[in-house]
Amino acid sequence: MQRTLSLALTATVVGAATAIPGVSVAATPDTVRWGPCPEKIAAPRLECSTLEVPLDYRDPDGRQIEIAISRLASEKPSQRRGVLVTNPGGPGVTALGWPAVLAASGLPQKVLDSYDVIGFDPRGVGRSTPVACDLTPEQQARGNFPRYAHTAADVAREAGNARAIADQCAGSRTAWMLPHTTTANTARDMDRIRAALGEPKLSYLGASYGSYLGAVYTTMFPKRGDRVVLDSNLGPGGYDVTAMRLFARGMEDRFPDFAAFAAAHPRYGLGTTPEQVTAKFFDLAERLEATPVQGVDGTLFRGLTFDRLYSDALMPRLAETWQALDTDRPLPTDPPSGDMDNFMAARFSVVCGDTRWPGTIREYLRNVAVDRPAYPMLGGSTASIGPCAFWPAERVEPPVRIGDRGPSNVLMMQNERDPGTPLAGAQELRRAFGKRATMVTADQGGHGVYPFGPNTCANDTVTAFLTAGERPSRDLACAAEPSN
DSSP, X not given: OHHHHHHHOOOOOTTGGGTSTTOSSOXXXXXXXXXXXXXXXXXXXXXXXXXXXXXXXXXXXXXXXXXXXXXEOOSOTTTOOEEEEEEOOOSSOOOTTHHHHHHHTTOOHHHHHHEEEEEEOOTBSTTSSBOOOOOOHHHHHHOSSOOOOSSHHHHHHHHHHHHHHHHHHHTSTTGGGGGGOSHHHHHHHHHHHHHHTTOSOEEEXXXXXXXXXXXXXXXHSGGGEEEEEEEEEOOTTOSSHHHHHHHHHXXXXXXXXXXXXXXXXXXXXXXXXXXXXXXXXXXXXXXXXXSOBTTBOHHHHHHHHHHTTXXXXXXXXXXXXXHHHHHTOOOOOOOOXXXXXXXXXXXXXXXHHHSOOOOSHHHHHHHHHHHHHHSTTTHHHHTSOOGGGGOXXXXXXXXXXXXXXSOSOEEEEEEEEOSSSOHHHHHHHHHHHGGGEEEEEEEEESSOOTTTSSOHHHHHHHHHHHHHXXXXXXXXXXXXXXXX
């Protein structure tokens, strides 16, 4: 059960690449030697390799770290346009196998023919040089949401847990990587991948946190982006304190879809109207806070509900989970969660390292006082204090400021009712990009539009852009389509 809460939390100066001399490209592109992928991600035609990049781009000839990369090569050389670099989000999520996942999940053949689809584990993650925080099993089980705060004392108690994690990360065996494990440096790593592959430009398909990574890349390297697709968009500040608080709004945007589903399926026993299902949520949260069931307390219940709102396909499983918690029956089992310490450590490194977070308990008390009544399902948690409040002060550079300077080659895709990256944040990014971007919204819920979502208007728009360069001349709203 704990896995879902952690994985859900799962994306300055303009032209920041020039602010640090000598970071734009490797002086001489490396020769990438492709070979078999690790057994756990092996898939037909997927090839893997590694690339060395500077730990600190201010010292390009200094200490190097390793980036694991993958390729699903086009089988139609005559139709091949170039490379399509991909990222599924996170931060902290391994993405080496992502090209194969995309191909198996409906990425159109026209796109697979047009590009070598490239995946990579970002710095700090997985088979790239990894970071660690030496988190205890209990800390890993708590996940990435702070404990839901009802009172000022709850926030103060959570501060102790947050400080402990920050101290462990700062004292870990990989603490030397912390100042350099940032979105800006991951964008620089992407440009090294581009150079190593001998490509003058790269196209990009990134979702969730990957939307921010793509926004940063096309801001730092505006002339090296070809066709840039940003799906399920964070705001222009990336994964900052504003984005964390927006989770609560996203849950309120999305929850009515689940309430309607559960009410339409009375066999789950959660209510026969959306209002009854909503009341059941608060009833279960209160009961589990008083007496956890099978290791699930109120905070974890809120988090796993949030997580399973990411996809319509997960709604039956979510309803079964509620039913099991309500009646103390065995819970649905989750698959193994992998290296949770690395996932959480990499996430903290990027989220806390990209921007400065409020550093006093008083500020989080104010945030909770605003968000808990405004968004009662999750606001008392996502507005509360986390490790970023106590993160080491060293910053190599300011955050990248997303703006409107550069070619008009960005296509933003956004579900209207996205719990993880709500529409409000995407609209802020759209305003920041100005003339550079066009945004397509789809009247559907869930996290992720392309190619997983069912809306053909939205999906066809992305495919036309990636394969033919055809992009809507203005922002487009795709109407809801009947589900199969």
